[in-house]
Amino acid sequence: xxxxxxxxxxxxxxxxxxxxxxxxxxxxxxxxxxxxxxxxxxxxxxxxxxxxxxxxxxxxxxxxxxxxxxxxxxxxxxxxxxxxxxxxxxxxxxxxxxxxxxxxxxxxxxxxxxxxxxxxxxxxxxxxxxxxxxxxxxxxxxxxxxxxxxxxxxxxxxxxxxxxxxxxxxxxxxxxxxxxxxxxxxxxxxxxxxxxxxxxxxxxxxxxxxxxxxxxxxxxxxxxxxxxxxxxxxxxxxxxxxxxxxxxxxxxxxxxxxxxxxxxxxxxxxxxxxxxxxxxxxxxxxxxxxxxxxxxxxxxxxxxxxxxxxxxxxxxxxxxxxxxxxxxxxxxxxxxxxxxxxxxxxxxxxxxxxxxxxxxxxxxxxxxxxxxxxxxxxxxxxxxxxxxxxxxxxxxxxxxxxxxxxxxxxxxxxxxxxxxxxxxxxxxxxxxxxxxxxxxxxxxxxxxxxxxxxxxxxxxxxxxxxxxxxxxxxxxxxxxxxxxxxxxxxxxxxxxxxxxxxxxxxxxxxxxxxxxxxxxxxxxxxxxxxxxxx
Numbered sequence: 001x002x003x004x005x006x007x008x009x010x011x012x013x014x015x016x017x018x019x020x021x022x023x024x025x026x027x028x029x030x031x032x033x034x035x036x037x038x039x040x041x042x043x044x045x046x047x048x049x050x051x052x053x054x055x056x057x058x059x060x061x062x063x064x065x066x067x068x069x070x071x072x073x074x075x076x077x078x079x080x081x082x083x084x085x086x087x088x089x090x091x092x093x094x095x096x097x098x099x100x101x102x103x104x105x106x107x108x109x110x111x112x113x114x115x116x117x118x119x120x121x122x123x124x125x126x127x128x129x130x131x132x133x134x135x136x137x138x139x140x141x142x143x144x145x146x147x148x149x150x151x152x153x154x155x156x157x158x159x160x161x162x163x164x165x166x167x168x169x170x171x172x173x174x175x176x177x178x179x180x181x182x183x184x185x186x187x188x189x190x191x192x193x194x195x196x197x198x199x200x201x202x203x204x205x206x207x208x209x210x211x212x213x214x215x216x217x218x219x220x221x222x223x224x225x226x227x228x229x230x231x232x233x234x235x236x237x238x239x240x241x242x243x244x245x246x247x248x249x250x251x252x253x254x255x256x257x258x259x260x261x262x263x264x265x266x267x268x269x270x271x272x273x274x275x276x277x278x279x280x281x282x283x284x285x286x287x288x289x290x291x292x293x294x295x296x297x298x299x300x301x302x303x304x305x306x307x308x309x310x311x312x313x314x315x316x317x318x319x320x321x322x323x324x325x326x327x328x329x330x331x332x333x334x335x336x337x338x339x340x341x342x343x344x345x346x347x348x349x350x351x352x353x354x355x356x357x358x359x360x361x362x363x364x365x366x367x368x369x370x371x372x373x374x375x376x377x378x379x380x381x382x383x384x385x386x387x388x389x390x391x392x393x394x395x396x397x398x399x400x401x402x403x404x405x406x407x408x409x410x411x412x413x414x415x416x417x418x419x420x421x422x423x424x425x426x427x428x429x430x431x432x433x434x435x436x437x438x439x440x441x442x443x444x445x446x447x448x449x450x451x452x453x454x455x456x457x458x459x460x461x462x463x464x465x466x467x468x469x470x471x472x473x474x475x476x477x478x479x480x481x482x483x484x485x486x487x488x489x490x491x492x493x494x495x496x497x498x499x500x501x502x503x504x505x506x507x508x509x510x511x512x513x514x515x516x517x518x519x520x521x522x523x524x525x526x527x528x529x530x531x532x533x534x
Contacts, residue, residue, distance in 0.1 A: 008350035008394035009153035015146040018117075019106040022081070022142055024068025028060055034063030039071065040094060044080040044101035052078065052119075053093035057314055069097040070104075075114055077105040077121065079128075084140040086132060087125045103142045112150075116158035119165050120150045123392050134206035151392055160401040161391045168384045175377040182370050183242070187362065188314050193351075193359050197321035200349045210344035212313070214305045217340050219249035219275075220264040220295030227251040233293045235266075237274040240284040242370060243314060250293075258294045264301055270301040271314050275338035281326045283317050285310070292465045300343055308348070311363045316348060329427075431478045432456055440479070450475065 014020065023042075026034035037060025045305035046055055063072060074095050080088040082101040091114075098104060107117050128145075132138035152158070195201045210217070224234055239245050258265065268291035274282040276298035286293075295301055304310050316322060325346055330336035390396040431453045439445030457471055 007516065009151040009157075011149035012152045013146065014105065014148050017108045017111045017152070020103060020142060020146055021070065022068070022100050022103050023070055025099045026063035026069065030063075033060065034066070035059055037061060037063060038062055038274045039363075040096035041069065042078065042092070042096050042098040042102055044083050044085055044088075044099065047080045047088040047102070049076055049089045050090060051093040052090045052096075053433060055096065059097060068100060071095065071097055072104050072451070073106070077107070077114070077118060079103045079105065079121065079145055081142065081145075083137060086139055089118060089121045089125065094457070101139075103145050105145070111155075112152060113158040113162055115152065115166065115280045117161060117163035119388060120392060121148075123388055124148055124150075134487065151394065153394070158400055158490055159394065159403060160398045163403055164396075164398075164401050165384065165391065166386060168380060168387060172377065172380045172384060175373055175380060178373050179242070179370065179377065182366055182373070186315065186366055187319075188380060189359070189362055189366075190319065193355060194312075194349075197316065197319055197347075197349050202349075202351065204349045204351050206347050206349050207307075208344060209302075209346040209348055212305055212348055212350070214303045217300055217302050217343055218263050219297050220299050220301065221257060221261045222297045223257075224251075224253045225257055227419045228254055231255055232265075234258070235272065235286075235291075235293055235295050235299065237276075237279045237282060237296075237298055240279075241270070241374065242276070243283055243285050243318075243367075244371075244374070245284050245290060245443055252353040253294065264295050266290050266295065267303070269303065269305070269310065271310060271317065273302060273317055273338075274298060274341065275300045275343065277336060280330060280336055280338055281318070281323045283314050285314055300338070300340065302343075308350060309353070309360055311360040312351070312356040315350070315359075315363065317346075320351060322346060334418050414435045431474055433478075453478070476534060 028035075035057060037058055038060065039059050041053050041057050041059045042052060043057070046052060059067075059069065063069070072092060072095065072120040074092055076089045077093045078092060078098065080086055080101065081103055105117070105121070107114055128140050128148075130141055131144055153161075200206065221234060229252065231254045233247070233250045234253050235250060237246055238251055239247070264285050266288060268288040270286040272284045272286060272295060274280055279298070302313070304313055326338055326342075329342045330338060386394065432451070434440070434449045436445075439449055454471065455476060457474070
């Protein structure tokens with residue numbers, strides 16, 4: 001919510017400082033004339049990313065001329081008015097047109113910073129959603145957008161707010177990419193250890209899943225009723241985060257409802273498999289702290305027998321082989337649903353138990369890192385929400401927010417600023433694995449590996465400046481990953497003063513050769529360097 005305090009920045013309707021409008025759809029009856037041309041055409045369902053660059057369809061110049069569609073410049077702000085993405089805000093990353101379900105907003109840049117307005121619009125989404133009208137497909141009108149009040153402090157303050165939120169948002173994106181990398185790593189470890197279940201190259205015994213469970217697979221509560229404040233926690237697919245269960249938004253059902261479905265009351269060691277709709281195939285691991293909880297109908301409860309390890313089976317259920325199976329057996333159904341018989345019939349190639357145990361140890365190490373990253377992501381998302389609320393309520397101290405060179409207040413600025421951190425050194429870069437990982441166990445070997453990594457990172461950045469702290473974050477992540485998948489007894493993944501000093505020494509040594517131009521960033525207290533200019 002945006003404050004109405006009169007001592008803050010003035011609240012100005014969007015219509016007072018922005019050009020707004022909507023697009024159109026050329027006639028499908030003349031598809032060959034109006035579609036497939038050079039003009040990208042955005043539909044409301046495509047507003048899923050902050051920056052919109054890819055569109056499913058294009059239109060011709062004639063289609064543009066003979067419809068209400070308009071050619072919009074790169075950097076135009078977009079708001080979805082209809083359908084599932086209603087209220088979603090995005091920025092055009094390229095010149096394009098839109099259909100009538102998208103409202104476009106072009107601010108007067110003498111009064112409003114484009115990226116600041118992007119974040120201010122995002123803050124308004126809950127209010128817009130509360131004003132939706134319509135039955136099956138709720139929508140908001142362009143009039144609601146035009147009358148929305150936006151706080152307009154001086155441009156310099158707007159730019160500082162946008163810069164600060166942009167930095168936090170960049171870190172959030174980075175953490176999400178790190179988590180995705182861990183998912184990819186787990187898939188890679190699974191394939192390395194067990195091979196593709198489709199081919200079963202090890203010729204392991206193949207069993208139906210129903211023969212590998214300690215109890216009959218079952219669903220959860222069919223009709224949980226209205227949530228209650230004091231009752232039995234019930235886990236939904238929406239509580240799955242990776243293979244973990246997050247309790248932040250878990251709701252409760254009455255003891256009576258849970259008791260009617262006592263066969264699905266959790267014992268603290270199950271695997272949960274999503275079996276309805278778009279979430280089919282998602283998997284979560286029940287922990288002892290969830291003992292006594294119940295589950296909903298959209299989730300199947302699986303307890304393993306002593307023939308198969310829980311972590312192995314969970315990741316088998318996540319494998320491409322299993323996911324294809326779910327898709328094939330539910331393909332002809334309007335609302336896809338995995339029934340118990342279909343789940344029980346899944347074929348599982350069962351590896352030797354010692355190999356399953358070795359896999360479980362690697363998974364646990366990777367999941368430890370995942371937990372740290374997820375906690376960091378949660379903190380950053382909370383920080384973003386707090387900063388956003390404070391910024392648009394005039395409660396944020398901007399005195400210590402210094403804009404970098406090139407982003408100082410400029411009333412005539414026309415370049416589009418995308419709502420993501422676009423500095424190259426903050427982008428995710430995967431350091432290459434060393435040829436001999438065991439070199440990390442010795443000080444000299446560690447030094448060699450670190451220098452090779454810094455060389456690779458410098459080449460990746462090109463002319464962009466290097467921040468030692470950013471590079472060390474990548475090193476910390478890579479060392480943690482290597483520790484989780486390699487036999488490195490006595491090895492520490494922690495980095496500290498020695499590594500930091502080595503990087504600085506390397507940077508200043510290369511200054512002598514002219515390969516790098518070192519800098520010191522007073523604002524961010526960072527040692528930086530960039531490749532020497534030609």
